[in-house]
Amino acid sequence: MEKLIITAAICGAEVTKENNPNIPYTVEEIGREAESAYKAGASIIHLHVREDDGTPTQDKERFRVCIEEIKKRCPDVIIQPSTGGAVGMSDEERLQPVELFPEMATLDCGTLNFGGDEIFVNTENTIKNFGKVMIEKGVKPEIEVFDKGMIDYAIRFAKEGYILEPMHFDFVLGVQMAATARDLAFMVDSIPAGSTWTVAGVGRYEMPMAAMGIAMGGHVRVGFEDNVYLSKGVLAKSNGELVEKVVRIAKELGREIATPDEARKILGLKKR
Numbered sequence: 539m540e541k542l543i544i545t546a547a548i549c550g551a552e553v554t555k556e557n558n559p560n561i562p563y564t565v566e567e568i569g570r571e572a573e574s575a576y577k578a579g580a581s582i583i584h585l586h587v588r589e590d591d592g593t594p595t596q597d598k599e600r601f602r603v604c605i606e607e608i609k610k611r612c613p614d615v616i617i618q619p620s621t622g623g624a625v626g627m628s629d630e631e632r633l634q635p636v637e638l639f640p641e642m643a644t645l646d647c648g649t650l651n652f653g654g655d656e657i658f659v660n661t662e663n664t665i666k667n668f669g670k671v672m673i674e675k676g677v678k679p680e681i682e683v684f685d686k687g688m689i690d691y692a693i694r695f696a697k698e699g700y701i702l703e704p705m706h707f708d709f710v711l712g713v714q715m716a717a718t719a720r721d722l723a724f725m726v727d728s729i730p731a732g733s734t735w736t737v738a739g740v741g742r743y744e745m746p747m748a749a750m751g752i753a754m755g756g757h758v759r760v761g762f763e764d765n766v767y768l769s770k771g772v773l774a775k776s777n778g779e780l781v782e783k784v785v786r787i788a789k790e791l792g793r794e795i796a797t798p799d800e801a802r803k804i805l806g807l808k809k810r
Protein backbone atom coordinates (compact mmCIF):
# COMPACT_ATOMS: atom_id res chain seq x y z
CA MET A 539 0.00 0.00 0.00
CA GLU A 540 0.98 3.61 -0.57
CA LYS A 541 2.55 5.41 2.39
CA LEU A 542 0.11 7.15 4.73
CA ILE A 543 -0.34 10.91 4.54
CA ILE A 544 -1.35 12.34 7.91
CA THR A 545 -2.95 15.77 7.93
CA ALA A 546 -3.14 17.67 11.21
CA ALA A 547 -6.04 20.12 11.49
CA ILE A 548 -4.45 21.93 14.41
CA CYS A 549 -6.86 24.72 15.22
CA GLY A 550 -10.15 25.03 13.33
CA ALA A 551 -12.48 27.98 13.72
CA GLU A 552 -14.98 26.62 16.20
CA VAL A 553 -13.17 24.94 19.12
CA THR A 554 -11.97 27.16 21.97
CA LYS A 555 -9.69 27.01 24.99
CA GLU A 556 -12.84 26.24 27.00
CA ASN A 557 -13.05 22.96 25.06
CA ASN A 558 -9.34 22.27 25.53
CA PRO A 559 -6.82 24.81 26.92
CA ASN A 560 -4.26 23.62 24.38
CA ILE A 561 -6.19 25.00 21.37
CA PRO A 562 -3.78 27.44 19.67
CA TYR A 563 -4.73 31.10 19.12
CA THR A 564 -1.49 33.13 19.01
CA VAL A 565 1.16 32.87 16.31
CA GLU A 566 3.50 31.18 18.80
CA GLU A 567 0.82 28.68 19.84
CA ILE A 568 -0.03 27.88 16.22
CA GLY A 569 3.66 27.31 15.51
CA ARG A 570 3.97 25.12 18.59
CA GLU A 571 0.98 22.95 17.61
CA ALA A 572 2.11 22.60 13.99
CA GLU A 573 5.56 21.56 15.15
CA SER A 574 4.18 18.96 17.58
CA ALA A 575 2.10 17.41 14.79
CA TYR A 576 4.94 17.52 12.26
CA LYS A 577 7.43 15.93 14.66
CA ALA A 578 4.92 13.17 15.33
CA GLY A 579 4.53 12.40 11.60
CA ALA A 580 2.09 14.83 10.00
CA SER A 581 3.08 15.89 6.49
CA ILE A 582 0.22 18.38 5.97
CA ILE A 583 -0.97 21.13 8.30
CA HIS A 584 -4.57 22.15 7.61
CA LEU A 585 -4.53 25.72 8.80
CA HIS A 586 -7.09 28.10 10.27
CA VAL A 587 -5.82 31.14 12.12
CA ARG A 588 -7.15 33.19 15.01
CA GLU A 589 -6.67 36.61 16.57
CA ASP A 590 -4.86 36.46 19.91
CA ASP A 591 -8.25 36.40 21.71
CA GLY A 592 -9.35 33.33 19.72
CA THR A 593 -11.57 35.07 17.15
CA PRO A 594 -11.32 33.21 13.83
CA THR A 595 -9.98 35.30 10.96
CA GLN A 596 -9.06 34.79 7.31
CA ASP A 597 -6.84 37.88 7.31
CA LYS A 598 -4.08 37.44 4.77
CA GLU A 599 -1.43 39.08 6.97
CA ARG A 600 -2.30 36.86 9.93
CA PHE A 601 -1.98 33.82 7.65
CA ARG A 602 1.34 35.15 6.36
CA VAL A 603 2.91 35.42 9.82
CA CYS A 604 1.50 32.07 10.95
CA ILE A 605 2.82 30.37 7.81
CA GLU A 606 6.25 31.96 8.37
CA GLU A 607 6.24 30.70 11.97
CA ILE A 608 5.29 27.18 10.86
CA LYS A 609 7.92 27.16 8.11
CA LYS A 610 10.58 28.23 10.62
CA ARG A 611 9.74 25.22 12.77
CA CYS A 612 8.83 22.68 10.07
CA PRO A 613 10.62 23.79 6.90
CA ASP A 614 9.31 21.13 4.51
CA VAL A 615 5.77 20.61 5.78
CA ILE A 616 2.84 21.15 3.37
CA ILE A 617 0.63 23.99 4.54
CA GLN A 618 -3.02 23.82 3.53
CA PRO A 619 -4.94 26.98 4.48
CA SER A 620 -8.69 26.76 4.92
CA THR A 621 -10.93 28.69 2.55
CA GLY A 622 -13.88 27.61 4.67
CA GLY A 623 -12.96 29.97 7.46
CA ALA A 624 -15.84 30.31 9.91
CA VAL A 625 -19.60 30.29 9.34
CA GLY A 626 -20.85 33.70 8.20
CA MET A 627 -17.66 34.96 6.55
CA SER A 628 -17.88 36.43 3.04
CA ASP A 629 -16.30 34.73 0.02
CA GLU A 630 -13.78 37.59 -0.28
CA GLU A 631 -12.68 37.10 3.34
CA ARG A 632 -12.43 33.35 2.94
CA LEU A 633 -10.30 33.45 -0.21
CA GLN A 634 -7.56 35.67 1.22
CA PRO A 635 -4.99 32.96 2.11
CA VAL A 636 -5.03 31.72 -1.51
CA GLU A 637 -3.37 35.02 -2.47
CA LEU A 638 -0.28 33.74 -0.63
CA PHE A 639 0.09 30.94 -3.22
CA PRO A 640 0.02 27.98 -0.82
CA GLU A 641 0.64 24.50 -2.25
CA MET A 642 -2.90 23.45 -1.29
CA ALA A 643 -6.10 24.95 0.10
CA THR A 644 -9.49 23.54 0.98
CA LEU A 645 -12.46 23.75 -1.39
CA ASP A 646 -15.77 23.03 0.33
CA CYS A 647 -18.15 21.50 -2.20
CA GLY A 648 -21.61 22.19 -0.77
CA THR A 649 -23.80 23.87 1.83
CA LEU A 650 -24.58 22.15 5.11
CA ASN A 651 -26.06 22.52 8.58
CA PHE A 652 -23.33 23.35 11.07
CA GLY A 653 -25.15 22.95 14.40
CA GLY A 654 -27.93 25.00 16.01
CA ASP A 655 -28.99 27.74 13.59
CA GLU A 656 -25.67 27.81 11.75
CA ILE A 657 -25.44 27.09 8.04
CA PHE A 658 -22.08 26.81 6.27
CA VAL A 659 -22.93 28.33 2.90
CA ASN A 660 -21.17 27.24 -0.30
CA THR A 661 -23.30 28.11 -3.31
CA GLU A 662 -22.52 26.75 -6.77
CA ASN A 663 -21.10 30.13 -7.76
CA THR A 664 -18.89 30.23 -4.66
CA ILE A 665 -17.48 26.78 -5.39
CA LYS A 666 -16.89 27.55 -9.06
CA ASN A 667 -15.21 30.88 -8.27
CA PHE A 668 -12.97 29.36 -5.57
CA GLY A 669 -12.07 26.52 -7.97
CA LYS A 670 -11.23 28.96 -10.77
CA VAL A 671 -9.02 31.11 -8.52
CA MET A 672 -7.18 28.00 -7.28
CA ILE A 673 -6.50 26.89 -10.87
CA GLU A 674 -5.23 30.39 -11.75
CA LYS A 675 -2.88 30.42 -8.77
CA GLY A 676 -1.71 26.82 -9.15
CA VAL A 677 -3.14 25.80 -5.75
CA LYS A 678 -4.25 22.17 -5.43
CA PRO A 679 -7.66 21.96 -3.77
CA GLU A 680 -8.42 19.46 -1.07
CA ILE A 681 -12.11 18.95 -1.77
CA GLU A 682 -14.01 18.92 1.51
CA VAL A 683 -17.09 16.74 1.22
CA PHE A 684 -19.53 16.33 4.09
CA ASP A 685 -21.92 14.05 2.19
CA LYS A 686 -22.03 12.09 -1.05
CA GLY A 687 -23.85 14.79 -3.01
CA MET A 688 -20.79 17.00 -2.62
CA ILE A 689 -18.71 14.40 -4.47
CA ASP A 690 -21.21 14.64 -7.32
CA TYR A 691 -20.86 18.44 -7.35
CA ALA A 692 -17.06 18.10 -7.53
CA ILE A 693 -17.31 15.65 -10.43
CA ARG A 694 -19.63 18.03 -12.29
CA PHE A 695 -17.45 21.08 -11.62
CA ALA A 696 -14.36 19.15 -12.76
CA LYS A 697 -16.17 18.33 -16.03
CA GLU A 698 -17.02 22.03 -16.42
CA GLY A 699 -13.36 23.01 -15.91
CA TYR A 700 -13.52 24.53 -12.41
CA ILE A 701 -11.48 21.78 -10.73
CA LEU A 702 -8.49 19.94 -12.20
CA GLU A 703 -8.17 16.15 -12.06
CA PRO A 704 -6.96 14.00 -10.41
CA MET A 705 -8.91 15.31 -7.43
CA HIS A 706 -8.01 14.91 -3.78
CA PHE A 707 -10.98 14.49 -1.42
CA ASP A 708 -11.39 14.85 2.33
CA PHE A 709 -14.41 12.94 3.63
CA VAL A 710 -15.55 14.80 6.75
CA LEU A 711 -17.80 12.29 8.48
CA GLY A 712 -19.86 12.75 11.65
CA VAL A 713 -21.13 16.28 10.89
CA GLN A 714 -23.84 15.92 8.24
CA MET A 715 -23.26 12.32 7.16
CA ALA A 716 -22.79 9.53 9.70
CA ALA A 717 -19.32 8.14 10.37
CA THR A 718 -19.70 4.41 9.82
CA ALA A 719 -17.77 1.83 7.82
CA ARG A 720 -20.66 1.67 5.35
CA ASP A 721 -20.66 5.44 4.84
CA LEU A 722 -16.90 5.58 4.34
CA ALA A 723 -16.95 2.68 1.87
CA PHE A 724 -19.78 4.42 -0.06
CA MET A 725 -17.75 7.63 -0.29
CA VAL A 726 -14.58 5.83 -1.43
CA ASP A 727 -16.62 3.97 -4.02
CA SER A 728 -18.13 7.21 -5.35
CA ILE A 729 -14.99 9.15 -6.32
CA PRO A 730 -13.46 8.98 -9.81
CA ALA A 731 -10.67 6.47 -10.46
CA GLY A 732 -7.28 8.05 -9.93
CA SER A 733 -8.49 10.35 -7.13
CA THR A 734 -6.83 10.34 -3.73
CA TRP A 735 -8.71 10.61 -0.44
CA THR A 736 -8.34 11.24 3.24
CA VAL A 737 -10.88 10.85 6.03
CA ALA A 738 -11.64 13.11 8.98
CA GLY A 739 -13.95 11.60 11.60
CA VAL A 740 -15.39 14.25 13.88
CA GLY A 741 -15.52 13.93 17.67
CA ARG A 742 -15.49 10.38 18.97
CA TYR A 743 -15.38 9.08 15.39
CA GLU A 744 -11.90 10.49 14.76
CA MET A 745 -9.83 7.42 15.64
CA PRO A 746 -12.25 4.74 14.34
CA MET A 747 -12.36 6.55 10.98
CA ALA A 748 -8.57 6.94 11.04
CA ALA A 749 -8.14 3.19 11.60
CA MET A 750 -10.54 2.44 8.72
CA GLY A 751 -8.78 4.93 6.43
CA ILE A 752 -5.43 3.32 7.19
CA ALA A 753 -6.73 -0.19 6.58
CA MET A 754 -8.50 0.80 3.33
CA GLY A 755 -5.42 2.42 1.80
CA GLY A 756 -6.61 6.02 2.11
CA HIS A 757 -5.11 8.82 4.14
CA VAL A 758 -6.04 10.35 7.49
CA ARG A 759 -6.78 13.72 9.05
CA VAL A 760 -6.82 14.26 12.81
CA GLY A 761 -6.41 17.28 15.07
CA PHE A 762 -8.10 19.69 17.46
CA GLU A 763 -10.34 21.08 14.71
CA ASP A 764 -12.17 17.76 14.60
CA ASN A 765 -11.64 16.33 18.10
CA VAL A 766 -10.03 17.50 21.34
CA TYR A 767 -9.83 14.14 23.17
CA LEU A 768 -7.02 11.60 23.12
CA SER A 769 -9.37 8.96 24.52
CA LYS A 770 -12.72 8.98 26.33
CA GLY A 771 -12.66 11.83 28.88
CA VAL A 772 -8.93 12.51 28.40
CA LEU A 773 -8.10 15.81 26.68
CA ALA A 774 -5.20 15.66 24.23
CA LYS A 775 -2.22 17.71 25.39
CA SER A 776 -1.26 18.56 21.82
CA ASN A 777 -2.06 17.81 18.20
CA GLY A 778 1.14 15.78 18.29
CA GLU A 779 -0.46 13.33 20.70
CA LEU A 780 -3.30 12.72 18.25
CA VAL A 781 -0.87 12.22 15.37
CA GLU A 782 1.26 9.86 17.49
CA LYS A 783 -1.82 7.73 18.09
CA VAL A 784 -2.47 7.48 14.34
CA VAL A 785 1.18 6.56 13.76
CA ARG A 786 0.91 3.76 16.36
CA ILE A 787 -2.23 2.36 14.69
CA ALA A 788 -0.62 2.63 11.24
CA LYS A 789 2.48 0.78 12.40
CA GLU A 790 0.36 -2.03 13.83
CA LEU A 791 -1.46 -2.28 10.50
CA GLY A 792 1.75 -2.21 8.47
CA ARG A 793 1.34 1.24 6.89
CA GLU A 794 4.44 3.38 6.63
CA ILE A 795 4.16 7.13 7.16
CA ALA A 796 4.79 9.53 4.24
CA THR A 797 7.24 12.37 4.61
CA PRO A 798 6.10 15.74 3.24
CA ASP A 799 8.02 15.15 0.00
CA GLU A 800 6.48 11.69 -0.35
CA ALA A 801 3.07 13.25 0.24
CA ARG A 802 3.83 15.81 -2.50
CA LYS A 803 4.53 12.97 -4.90
CA ILE A 804 1.33 11.10 -4.02
CA LEU A 805 -0.76 14.27 -4.39
CA GLY A 806 1.07 15.67 -7.44
CA LEU A 807 2.13 18.89 -5.70
CA LYS A 808 4.97 21.14 -6.72
CA LYS A 809 7.08 22.29 -3.76
CA ARG A 810 7.01 26.08 -3.24
Ligand code: KMH
Nearest residue numbers: 551620622623624625644
Ligand atom coordinates in the same frame (compact mmCIF):
# COMPACT_ATOMS: atom_id res chain seq x y z
N1 KMH B 1 -15.02 26.05 9.87
C1 KMH B 1 -15.96 25.56 8.92
C2 KMH B 1 -17.09 26.51 8.76
C3 KMH B 1 -12.55 24.13 5.73
O1 KMH B 1 -11.59 24.30 6.47
O2 KMH B 1 -12.50 24.29 4.51
C4 KMH B 1 -15.36 25.25 7.61
C5 KMH B 1 -14.18 24.38 7.59
C6 KMH B 1 -13.87 23.71 6.31
O3 KMH B 1 -13.47 24.21 8.56
Ligand code: ZN
Nearest residue numbers: 550620622763
Ligand atom coordinates in the same frame (compact mmCIF):
# COMPACT_ATOMS: atom_id res chain seq x y z
ZN1 ZN C 1 -10.99 23.48 8.44
